[in-house]
Amino acid sequence: MYLAIRGKTVILTSKKARCLWLAAATLCIVGLLAWLWASQIWDQYYDYLPRSPNTTTGNIYYLNIHGRVVYETLKERSRRENWDFWAMAVFCSGMALGGIHTWIMGRRQGR
Numbered sequence: 245m246y247l248a249i250r251g252k253t254v255i256l257t258s259k260k261a262r263c264l265w266l267a268a269a270t271l272c273i274v275g276l277l278a279w280l281w282a283s284q285i286w287d288q289y290y291d292y293l294p295r296s297p298n299t300t301t302g303n304i305y306y307l308n309i310h311g312r313v314v315y316e317t318l319k320e321r322s323r324r325e326n327w328d329f330w331a332m333a334v335f336c337s338g339m340a341l342g343g344i345h346t347w348i349m350g351r352r353q354g355r
Contacts, residue, residue, distance in 0.1 A: 261349060268341035275335025282327035289314060289324065
């Protein structure tokens, strides 16, 4: 199987295709696990964050969780947003690799 990328020919053997599929599956699983961890952070914040702003502790950042308002610190907000972002980024990377694998294997089957 030959695949042309930017004028160069890349040979994709079945071993390389299997490695690509394995990388895609691993990224998707890790992304889903990270997303589950991020949802646990949301639940944890719902339980213990104060319901009114407190400037002495730094809980001044508004967070609406299904109609319930809690106030978090900048550090808590950064932690939550980072987990949400990276979980989605890792999962989408895995999906993109899976799409590339499917596209390459579909071209391979067509020949």
